[in-house]
Amino acid sequence: MAANQLATVQAFLQGHPTVKFIPPSSAEFTTAREVWNGSRPDKPLAIVQPQSSEDVATLIKFVKSNAIPFSIRAGGHNLEGRALVQDALLIDIRALNSVTVADDRQSARVGGGTLQGEVVKRLWSEGVATATGTIPHVGYFGWASYGGYGPFSSKWGLGVDQIIGATVVDPNGSLVKIGANDAVLKGIRGAGGVFGVIVDVTIKVYPAPSLLAGPIIFDTSDITKSYTDVNTAYNNLLDTETLPPQLTLQRVTFNSPRGLAFAFLFAWSGTEDELQEGQKWSEKISSLGPAKMNMVKPTTIPEWISGAGAHVPRVVYGSSRTYNVSSITPEVAEAIGSNLAHLPADAGAMFSLHQVRGPSATPQVHTSVFEPREPHFMLEILGYSVTPEKQSDSEAWAETFAADVEAAASSSGVLLPTSYVSVYSAAHSDSANEWVKKVYGDSTDELRALKATFDPENVFKFTVPSLE
Ligand SMILES: Cc1cc2nc3c(=O)[nH]c(=O)nc-3n(C[C@H](O)[C@H](O)[C@H](O)COP(=O)(O)OP(=O)(O)OC[C@H]3O[C@@H](n4cnc5c(N)ncnc54)[C@H](O)[C@@H]3O)c2cc1C
Incomplete structure (x- = not known):
């Protein structure tokens, strides 16, 4: 079956030379197939790289009329590597870059x-x-x-x-x-x-705003204490002051070349005149605990993003866990801190916490199917390793971490019912239906109705999310 389909694709593409064809026999195939999650085993039927929107349109007509399964790949950073589907034609759209x-x-x-x-x-x-x-x-x-x-x-x-x-x-x-x-x-x-x-x-x-950004790094000699103390101080700050809209904070813990790092990634974007206020906020965040280094400085968005990218490995092996919670209570912070004490010494194992507030947390029920729209924290427990041999160690750590966080968040009444589609693993639900409900919550029926109208035959089947 796959051999016949491969021959059909090859014959079709002879008449469409603008679409680059990379069959499994090609020396380029292994590199072209590479996605962030190296543990995804699926091997596509072949890889095609359209060079224009018209090429994509031609390919979709072709795969539909020949019933050839296909999937779409852009940056390849789905956390499960879901762009790769066994024996499906991989349509790599990275040339649509403008x-x-x-x-x-x-x-x-x-x-x-x-x-x-x-x-x-x-x-x-x-x-x-x-x-x-x-x-x-x-x-x-x-x-x-x-x-x-x-x-x-x-x-x-x-x-x-x-x-x-x-x-x-x-x-x-x-x-x-x-x-x-x-x-x-x-x-x-x-x-x-x-x-x-x-x-x-x-x-x-x-x-383009004036930007003050950088990590504020806290002491990790006792990570559990550091994490819980900083969290308590941060909660006190939230109780006493309103964070300005210019400020977004992400908490990350990872293995840096100098050892375990726990940092608030500080990003202040405002006008030139507001930079001084931003500087004051960076000092306030530094004073939440034993800060080892405050690297916040005036920068540009391209510079900030390229610096952050340098800390994340290009290929990893493993899986992720995620929860949305309405606040980081002392119990949740304790569950996080005590598991960070066992973070595997591996550049692929990480923990990150995004806070959603302000314009991201206003009810916009009529404009998107994304959930949740209330203020929340999104936790990413990244059980990955940079080597396949250590994958199981990182995943075991993430599994225990997730169970502890879930128990602490449930018992303190802060666990929200929905999870983030990009980080929620398909392995965490019994069925595809449950998975979709877990991600889209109250918007699930509306999403399914839109899909039924726009793609009634489910031509786009191997997608994120998968709507069976
Ligand atoms: C290291 C890392 C850091 C991340 N950081 C963040 C973060 O800070 N915040 C956050 O919210 N998320 C973050 N994510 C999650 C990331 O945003 C999602 O996984 C995202 O969907 C990846 O897109 P991609 O194009 O790279 O992935 P791919 O694996 O190429 O695409 C995944 C799927 O998306 C669909 N798709 C993508 N592009 C198209 C298109 N043009 N047309 C149709 N379908 C398309 C397809 O179904 C495809 O299979 C991160 C992920 C990683 C691995």
Whole structure:
């Protein structure tokens, strides 16, 4: 079956030389197949690299009419490596790499395969910026469409909130423009890949801010105590002061070249005149505990993001766990801190905590299917290793960590019912239906109805999420 399908693809592509064809027999196949999660075993039927939206449209018509299974790959940073599907044709859209700022400088059109680092650099060179994540190699659309937590979420909102239009290759292989009045836009904001190939997306952009950013690193000689004490001080700060919208904080713990690091990633984006206030906030965050180093400094978004990306390995082996909680209670902090004391000494094992507040946490039920929209913390327990041999150690650590956090969050009444699609592993639910419900919560029925209207035959089947 697969051999026949491969021959069919090869014969078709002889008439379409602009689409690059990489069969399993090619010397390039191993590199072209590589995604962030190296433990994904699936081997695609072959890899094709379309060079334009028209190439993508031609490919979708072809795979549909020949019933050839296929999947889409952009940045390859889905945490489970879900772009790879056994014996499915992998359509790698990284050549759709473009950023065009509109004349009114309020929006930009971004190619569906553009990586975040490229988006940030190209916008910055034109004096504008938008919400992004911190890792440059992640696909921009994959980041934004599924939620998009990042260092500007308190100021501009989440990634989903930036999307105002898209061009989609639909299930018939037609190029369709989606605008603000099209019902499916709401589904693209939260579940982008299920409706078609997004060959470009139109997003909001803003005047480039003055940025103060960097890690504030705390002592880790007793990580449990450090984590719980800093958390208590931070909760006191939240009780006594309102954090300004210019400030977004992410807490991370990882193995740096100098050993275990626990840091608040501080990002202050405002006007030139507001930098002094930002500096005061950096000192306030430093004083939450025994800070070893405050590396916050004036910088640019491209520089900040490329620095953050340098700490994350390009290929890892393992799996992730995630929870949304409404606050980090002392019990939850204790569960986190005591498990960080056993963080495997491996660059792939990490823990991160995003805080969602301000414009990211306003009820926007009519504009996206992303959940939750209340203020919350999103916990990422990253049970990965940089070597396959140590994968099981990292996963065992993550499993215990997750169980402890879940118990502490449940007993202190802060566990929220939904989980983040990009980090929630398929292995954590009994069925695909349960998985979708866990991610989309009250928006599940609406998402399914949009899918049934836009892709009634489920042509886009191997997608994130998977809507059986
Ligand atoms: C190291 C790392 C750091 C991360 N940091 C953050 C973070 O700070 N904040 C956050 O919110 N998330 C973060 N994520 C999660 C990340 O945003 C998602 O996994 C995202 O979906 C990855 O997109 P991609 O294009 O790189 O992935 P891929 O694996 O290439 O794509 C995953 C799936 O998305 C769909 N897809 C992607 N692009 C398109 C398109 N143009 N058209 C149709 N379907 C498409 C397809 O179904 C595809 O199979 C991080 C992930 C990693 C591995």
